Amino acid sequence: MGETAPSEDRENTMATPAPDTEPAAAREPEAPTPARGGAEAPRTGTGDSNIKDHERWQRFAGGEDPPETHRPGRWRALGRALRRAARSEWTLAGLCxxxxxxxxTWPLARHLTERxxxxxxxxxxxxxxxxxxGHVLRENPTGIWDTNSFWPLDDAYLxxxxxxxxxxxxxLITSPTSALVVYNVLYIxxxxxxxxxAYALLRQLGARVAGSAVAAAAFAxxxxxxxxxxxxxxxxxxxxxxxxxxxxxxxxYSLRGGFKPERQRPGWILAGWLTALWQFSIGAGLGIPFVYLLLGxxxxxxxxWLAKRPRLRWQTLAANGIGGSVFTLGVLWIADKHAVVARAYPEALRDVEYISWFSPTWQSFIIAPEESRVWGAAHEAARAELTWAPEQALLVGFTLFALAVAGLIWSCWTGWQRVWLALGAAVVFAVAMGPNFLDDGSWAWALLYEYAPGWDAIRTPGRLAIYLTLILAVLAAGTLTRIADEADYVAHRARIDxxxxxxxxxxxHALLFLPIGLVLWEGLTVAPYMEVPEAPVDMSELEGPVxxxxxxxxDTRVQYWSIDGFPEVANGVAAFTPDEQAGIRSMSMGxxxxDAVDALREAGIETVVVLPGSLPGSDWAGLDTEAEPFGVEVERTETALIYDLNAD
Known part of the structure; x- marks a missing residue:
C-alpha cells in the first residue's frame, strides 16, 4: 500500500470523529477507494448530478434517515449536543x-493525605x-522570591x-496535609x-486511534x-x-496532510503559545530545551514559508505575534530571575566534570531503573557500572523501541519524514549523553553548553530522554497506523460493490490496541508510597530564625513541616548548597x-531544634543531648530538644 491513505481514514484532524453509524456520504462525497500507491480511484461520472447520485447511493446503502425538515427545539438540541459530547473521541480520551x-499509580489515590x-x-x-x-500569593505576592527556608538568603525560591x-x-493549600493532597493529585x-x-499530538499528525493510544501510553x-x-x-x-x-x-498542519490553509485556527495557535509558557513556568530543567525546540x-x-510562500491568514499572523510575544516575554522574565541567582551564587554553576557524573552512557537507554517491576532486577548488574543510576537508567521501553524500528521501515509516514525523525532521534541521543558522548560531547552537547544561553544550568542532560521517547512514539504510531490502513484497504477491496x-x-482494529498492554506492563513500578513523617514540634510556635x-x-522534611506557619528556618535543600548555608552548618558542628552557641547567636539564629532520632550516622552523631548550655533555655519532648538561644 502506498504512503497516502483513504481521505477519511487518513485525514489528519483533531476534531471529534463522527460515530460509526454516520453514512460516508455525509463526510466524503467522492468515491473512497484508493489505488495502491495512494492515488484515489476515479470517480464514476462527472458533474454535480453524478456526485449527487453518488451521495444518494451512499445515503441509501448506509441506511441514513432523511434529514429533518423542521428545526429541533432548544432542549432537544441541547440533549443531542450533550450526547455527542459524551460519545466524542476527546471525552473518551480524557476519561481514559x-x-x-x-x-x-494505585493505591496512591487511596492515601492522598498520608503518603x-x-x-x-x-x-x-x-x-x-x-x-x-500558595501561601505567598495569598499574603504577599511580591515576596515570592525570598522563601522562609534558606534564611537569610535572598531569592531562595529560584x-x-x-x-x-x-x-x-x-x-488550595492551607496546611501540610492539604499540600500533600495537592501534590499527590498533581502527581497523578x-x-x-x-x-x-501525546494522544492529541499524534492524532493531529495523522495517526489512527489505536496507534495514537499505544504511542501515547509509551510516552506517558x-x-x-x-x-x-x-x-x-x-x-x-x-x-x-x-x-x-x-x-x-x-x-x-499534519504529517499526512501537510499544510492546509483552510484549516488555520488562530485560537488554537494562541492557546498553544500560552500552554508552552505554562510548561516553561513549571521548571527550567525541561523548559530550556523546550524553548530551543520551539525556536528550531x-x-x-x-x-x-520563504521558499514556498503558503497562504497565511492575517489572524494566523496576529495569533503568532501575540502568543509568541507573550511567550517570549514570560520566558525572558523568568530567565532573568534565574540569571540573578547565577550571578549572586557562583557555586550554583555546574562544571563539565559535575555534569558528566550524572550524564548517561552508551548503554543507558537500554537499562531500566531499579523501580521497574519488569526489568529492574534483571538490570541490576548493568546499573552497578553507572556513576549515578537514578539519572542514567533511561530505558525507553523495549515494546516502544521495537515498534519504532519497524516504523523506520514500514509506516504511514513518508520516507523523508522517517529520515528526519531518525535524524532527530540521533541528535537527541547525542545531546542527552552530555559530556559522555564522542569527544566529550564537543560537537553536540558542549556546543550548547558553551554558546546556548541557559544550557549550562541543566544538571542532568539525560532527562532529554523525554524527546527521544516522543520521537520513537511518533514512529511507533506510524507503524500501527499503516497496519490499520492496510486492514481497511483489504476490507474495501474485497467488496464486490x-x-x-x-x-x-x-x-x-481492536487487535491493534494489544501492544498497549505490553507498554503498560513495562511501566509498572515497585517503588513504595512513603508515609510522611509528622512534625516533631509545633512549627507555628517556634521563634525564628530556626x-x-x-x-x-x-532538610526537605523541615521545609515540608514549615508549611505550618512558615517560620524562618536556616535549613533547606536545593540543586546546590549556598556557601552561607554551608557556613551556618559548620558553625553548628560543635x-x-x-563557642557554637555564640557563633549561631551572632549569625542571627534564635532557636535550635535537635532531633535525637536522626543524629546517628550524621555529622552531629556526637552531639551531647544532656548538656544545658549557659544562658540557653532547653525544652525537652519525646521527639525533639528545643534550644532558645536568647532566653535571657
Whole structure:
C-alpha cells in the first residue's frame, strides 16, 4: 500500500470523529477507494448530478434517515449536543487518560493525605514549594522570591524548579496535609496529561486511534520515568506535547496532510503559545530545551514559508505575534530571575566534570531503573557500572523501541519524514549523553553548553530522554497506523460493490490496541508510597530564625513541616548548597558548646531544634543531648530538644 491513505481514514484532524453509524456520504462525497500507491480511484461520472447520485447511493446503502425538515427545539438540541459530547473521541480520551493514571499509580489515590510517591526527599521539597507559592500569593505576592527556608538568603525560591505553573492548585493549600493532597493529585495528573497530550499530538499528525493510544501510553509510562518518580517537575511533560498539538492544529498542519490553509485556527495557535509558557513556568530543567525546540521549529517553518510562500491568514499572523510575544516575554522574565541567582551564587554553576557524573552512557537507554517491576532486577548488574543510576537508567521501553524500528521501515509516514525523525532521534541521543558522548560531547552537547544561553544550568542532560521517547512514539504510531490502513484497504477491496466505503471489522482494529498492554506492563513500578513523617514540634510556635539539627539531606522534611506557619528556618535543600548555608552548618558542628552557641547567636539564629532520632550516622552523631548550655533555655519532648538561644 502506498504512503497516502483513504481521505477519511487518513485525514489528519483533531476534531471529534463522527460515530460509526454516520453514512460516508455525509463526510466524503467522492468515491473512497484508493489505488495502491495512494492515488484515489476515479470517480464514476462527472458533474454535480453524478456526485449527487453518488451521495444518494451512499445515503441509501448506509441506511441514513432523511434529514429533518423542521428545526429541533432548544432542549432537544441541547440533549443531542450533550450526547455527542459524551460519545466524542476527546471525552473518551480524557476519561481514559485519568482512569489509566489512577490505575498505574494505585493505591496512591487511596492515601492522598498520608503518603507520598517514591521517597521523602525531593517529593517533600516540591510539596513545600507548592505550599510556599500558595501561601505567598495569598499574603504577599511580591515576596515570592525570598522563601522562609534558606534564611537569610535572598531569592531562595529560584534555587530549584519553581512549579509556578501550578500556582492555581497551590492556592488550595492551607496546611501540610492539604499540600500533600495537592501534590499527590498533581502527581497523578502529570501522567494523565502526558497521555492525553501525546494522544492529541499524534492524532493531529495523522495517526489512527489505536496507534495514537499505544504511542501515547509509551510516552506517558516509559520505564525511565519510574526513576524520576520523585521529580514532579520532570514528570510534568504533558504541556510540551499538548502545546505542540495545539500549534500544529492552529496552523492546519499534519504529517499526512501537510499544510492546509483552510484549516488555520488562530485560537488554537494562541492557546498553544500560552500552554508552552505554562510548561516553561513549571521548571527550567525541561523548559530550556523546550524553548530551543520551539525556536528550531520556528526557524524551519520560517525557511519553508520563504521558499514556498503558503497562504497565511492575517489572524494566523496576529495569533503568532501575540502568543509568541507573550511567550517570549514570560520566558525572558523568568530567565532573568534565574540569571540573578547565577550571578549572586557562583557555586550554583555546574562544571563539565559535575555534569558528566550524572550524564548517561552508551548503554543507558537500554537499562531500566531499579523501580521497574519488569526489568529492574534483571538490570541490576548493568546499573552497578553507572556513576549515578537514578539519572542514567533511561530505558525507553523495549515494546516502544521495537515498534519504532519497524516504523523506520514500514509506516504511514513518508520516507523523508522517517529520515528526519531518525535524524532527530540521533541528535537527541547525542545531546542527552552530555559530556559522555564522542569527544566529550564537543560537537553536540558542549556546543550548547558553551554558546546556548541557559544550557549550562541543566544538571542532568539525560532527562532529554523525554524527546527521544516522543520521537520513537511518533514512529511507533506510524507503524500501527499503516497496519490499520492496510486492514481497511483489504476490507474495501474485497467488496464486490465498492461504491459504499467500508472499514475492516472493529475486532480487527481492536487487535491493534494489544501492544498497549505490553507498554503498560513495562511501566509498572515497585517503588513504595512513603508515609510522611509528622512534625516533631509545633512549627507555628517556634521563634525564628530556626536551625534544625542534623542538617543536610533531611532538610526537605523541615521545609515540608514549615508549611505550618512558615517560620524562618536556616535549613533547606536545593540543586546546590549556598556557601552561607554551608557556613551556618559548620558553625553548628560543635553544638551545644559555648563557642557554637555564640557563633549561631551572632549569625542571627534564635532557636535550635535537635532531633535525637536522626543524629546517628550524621555529622552531629556526637552531639551531647544532656548538656544545658549557659544562658540557653532547653525544652525537652519525646521527639525533639528545643534550644532558645536568647532566653535571657
Amino acid at each position: 487518560s485519568v482512569l489509566l493514571a489512577l490505575a498505574m 507520598i510517591p517514591h521517597d521523602t526527599g525531593d517529593p517533600l521539597l516540591l510539596t513545600y514549594i507548592l505550599g510556599w507559592v 534555587f530549584t524548579d519553581t512549579l509556578m505553573g501550578y500556582a492555581p492548585a497551590a492556592l 495528573g502529570t501522567f494523565a496529561l502526558a497521555f492525553l497530550g 509510562y516509559a520505564p525511565w520515568k519510574l526513576g524520576q518518580a520523585g521529580h514532579l517537575q520532570v514528570l510534568s511533560s504533558g504541556g510540551i506535547v499538548l502545546a505542540l498539538a495545539m500549534l500544529a492544529r492552529g496552523h492546519g 521549529i520556528g526557524v524551519v517553518v520560517g525557511l519553508h 465498492k461504491r459504499l466505503k467500508v472499514k475492516a471489522p472493529k475486532r480487527v 536551625l534544625f539539627l542534623p542538617a543536610g539531606g533531611g 553544638f551545644p558548646s559555648e
